[in-house]
Amino acid sequence: MDGSSKKVVELKAHGDVAEEDPARRGGPGTDDADDNEKAPRRSRRVASLDVFRGLTVALMILVDGAGGEWPVIGHAPWNGCNLADFAMPFFLFIVGMAIPLSLKRIPDRGRAVRRVVIRTLKLLFWGILLQGGYSHAPDELTYGADMKHVRWGGILQRIALAYLVVAVLEIVTKDAKIQDQSSSGFSIFRMYFSQWIVACCILVIYLALVYGIYVPDWEFRVRNVDSPNYGKVLTVTCGTRGVLDPPCNAVGYIDRKILGINHMYQKPAWRRHRACTDDSPHEGPFRNDAPAWCVAPFEPEGILSSLSAVLSTIIGVHYGHVLVHMKSHTDRLRQWVTMGIALLVLGIILHFSHAIPLNKQLYTFSYICVTAGAAGVVFSVLYFLVDILSLRYVFAPLQWIGMNAMLVYVMAAEGIFEGFLIGWYYEGTNNTLVYWVRKHVFVKVWHSTRVGILLYVLFAQILFWALVSGVLHRARLYWKL
Numbered sequence: 182m183d184g185s186s187k188k189v190v191e192l193k194a195h196g197d198v199a200e201e202d203p204a205r206r207g208g209p210g211t212d213d214a215d216d217n218e219k220a221p222r223r224s225r226r227v228a229s230l231d232v233f234r235g236l237t238v239a240l241m242i243l244v245d246g247a248g249g250e251w252p253v254i255g256h257a258p259w260n261g262c263n264l265a266d267f268a269m270p271f272f273l274f275i276v277g278m279a280i281p282l283s284l285k286r287i288p289d290r291g292r293a294v295r296r297v298v299i300r301t302l303k304l305l306f307w308g309i310l311l312q313g314g315y316s317h318a319p320d321e322l323t324y325g326a327d328m329k330h331v332r333w334g335g336i337l338q339r340i341a342l343a344y345l346v347v348a349v350l351e352i353v354t355k356d357a358k359i360q361d362q363s364s365s366g367f368s369i370f371r372m373y374f375s376q377w378i379v380a381c382c383i384l385v386i387y388l389a390l391v392y393g394i395y396v397p398d399w400e401f402r403v404r405n406v407d408s409p410n411y412g413k414v415l416t417v418t419c420g421t422r423g424v425l426d427p428p429c430n431a432v433g434y435i436d437r438k439i440l441g442i443n444h445m446y447q448k449p450a451w452r453r454h455r456a457c458t459d460d461s462p463h464e465g466p467f468r469n470d471a472p473a474w475c476v477a478p479f480e481p482e483g484i485l486s487s488l489s490a491v492l493s494t495i496i497g498v499h500y501g502h503v504l505v506h507m508k509s510h511t512d513r514l515r516q517w518v519t520m521g522i523a524l525l526v527l528g529i530i531l532h533f534s535h536a537i538p539l540n541k542q543l544y545t546f547s548y549i550c551v552t553a554g555a556a557g558v559v560f561s562v563l564y565f566l567v568d569i570l571s572l573r574y575v576f577a578p579l580q581w582i583g584m585n586a587m588l589v590y591v592m593a594a595e596g597i598f599e600g601f602l603i604g605w606y607y608e609g610t611n612n613t614l615v616y617w618v619r620k621h622v623f624v625k626v627w628h629s630t631r632v633g634i635l636l637y638v639l640f641a642q643i644l645f646w647a648l649v650s651g652v653l654h655r656a657r658l659y660w661k662l
Contacts, residue, residue, distance in 0.1 A: 227504065229567040230278060232576045233560050235583030235650075237271040239643045241594040244268060246638035250631040252462040256481075256541060258453040259427055262551060266541040269336065269482075270493045270552035271559075273343050277497020278560070280348050281355075281505050290352050297348040301341045303662045307587075308337030311595045319596035319615075322604050330404075333444050334436075334482035342487050343494040350376055351498060369502050369516075380495045384546065387489040391543070392423040394431040401442050401477050408476055415473040425543060427451045428474035432543045436483035449479035450542065479542065486544035496524070496553040500560065510569050514561055521557025524550040578647035585650040588660040593646045 244265040248255030256265045287293040310316065312335035314326035354375045370377065396419045403410045419429035427433075436445055455461040457475035459468055467475055480486075503516045528550030531537045537547040566572045573580065582589050592598040599615055606613045618641060624633030653659070 227282070227564075227568060228573055228576075228580055229560065229563040230275065231580045231583035232563050232567055233271070233583065234275050234586050235579035235581065235589075235647075236559075236563075237268060237275065238582050238586050238589050238594065239579065239647075240264070240271070241268045241590065242643050242646075243638055245594055245596070246642055247635045249464065250634050252453075255462075256450040257539075258450050258455070258462055259542065260538040260540050262539045262541065262548065266539075266548075267552055267555060269339070269490070269541070270549070271556050272336070272340055273490055273493035274497035274500070274553060274556035274560075276340060276344050277347055277494035277499075278501040278504070280344075280351050280494075280498050281501035284348065284351055284355070285505060293352045294349060297345060297352070300662055301345040304337045304341035304344065307591070307662075308335045308341060309333070311591065311597075312336065312338075316595070316597065316600075319600035319603055322600070322610065330443050332446060332480075333440050334446065334480045334487075336482065339482045339487045339490055343491045346491050347494040347498055350379055350495075369499070369506055372506075373499070373502060376495060376498065380492055383488060383491055387485065388546070390435070390485055391425070391431045394434060395422045396420075396424070396429045396431055396434045399434070399437060403476055404447060404478075405476060410476065415476070417472075417474045417477065425538060425540065425545070427454060427456075427479070427542075428472065428477070430543060432483060432485045433479055435485050436480045439484055440480060442478055445478040445480040445483070447478045449481060451475070451479060481542050486542070489544045489546070489549060492549050493553050493556075496520075496549075497556070500557060510565075514565065517557050517561040517564075521554045521561060524554030524557065526554075528552075528554060578644065578651065581650035581654050582643075582647050585653055585659055587662055588653075589646045589650060593642050599642075 244254055244256075248265055252263070254264045257263045284293055287296065309331070313331045313333070315324060354373065398416060398418050398420060400414055400416050402414050403412060405411060417428045421429050422431070424430060451457065452467075452475060453461050453464050454475070457467055457471045458465040460466070499520070500517055503513055507513045507516065528539070528547045531547035531550065532539045537545050539545065539548045539551060541548055563576070567576055567580075602615050603610065603613045619634070619637045623637040623641070624630055627633045627636065
């Protein structure tokens, strides 16, 4: 991408600057790897990475809009892995994969670190603004947050932490002399051996804390005004260590101690746990004998789970290294698919052998393996279809979303645009354009609330923002971070 020909509104979403394939050079019609290597002209974007980013943002919109009606789309109440549980690690994988491609263009380490720090601060700002409690869209037409109850964790905050750690690690450990050398096999692992040492240290620290910290009994005050226990102080009995159940795990304990229980997510997915409601996995009224922790807060993007989430980004960085150093499509796909399948198999074995369960809330090692492996396989398929077979027109809507991911994430996934439309109502807040379209165009036509809402999200949100992104792409307008 020639920066002089672009009108750019700020920087790129969830990732880095233009992700370019160093082995794919030449005009739009040159797809042969050998020809590309001989033509040292302008690098071409890795279109499949934009498509993958767009797919992940679309998945996030689908989860937020239809997850309540379709439990298989929403987050698993505790152990297990539903469709929604792939969104966050896919984001982190994409961020990691973009890091070697963008930092390759910035040889000066000081400048690179400054850029990383500034981008991290921007992500933190938007994360706290959107998910800290200030914005109540689209559910309520109000704004503002009580500073005593601001939520510090969130999606963009976790991305910011992982990006900061891994990008600085890449800057510190990379050797400029080897950046353009072609590599194969395990030589890339050896080349970045220090990064894998750091990854192992992170994993050891995470496992030591999760299984080694003693979790005592704890108390909390019920803040849900609809609860019959509103205002009461309830006690959760623990007195154990090494437990991965909802109330007594070390991940929640560390967050309660450091973040403070008032600054954690108030409606965690475990409210749909079978111990809490008879409607599980749907959300429903709490059982009469539901344990106290069912109405307690829990931070799904907390401190210890975000530490292990860094590993998803490091795996993504390895895929980016393969893209940078290997010039053959076949070699790249062999590396990516092999590693992806190996991670999938390892994670599945850990889960079904009951060694380490799949758990997004705790970001367990088996969850890292399964989701990173799935990300690697999905990206490999997209790379084959988009960058090798050149089926770009088929995936153009997702590519447009991926190139304006921050805009679509804020406006659609966080509900800002829908909240704006709901703010224009007639006589009552239930009489708005959004509600009318959802009810009369989708729900009534299909005579099903579940199907109608799913189609509303697919067409009135995802497809709509794909078309908006396409128009902005033609105008060469992008919101980047």
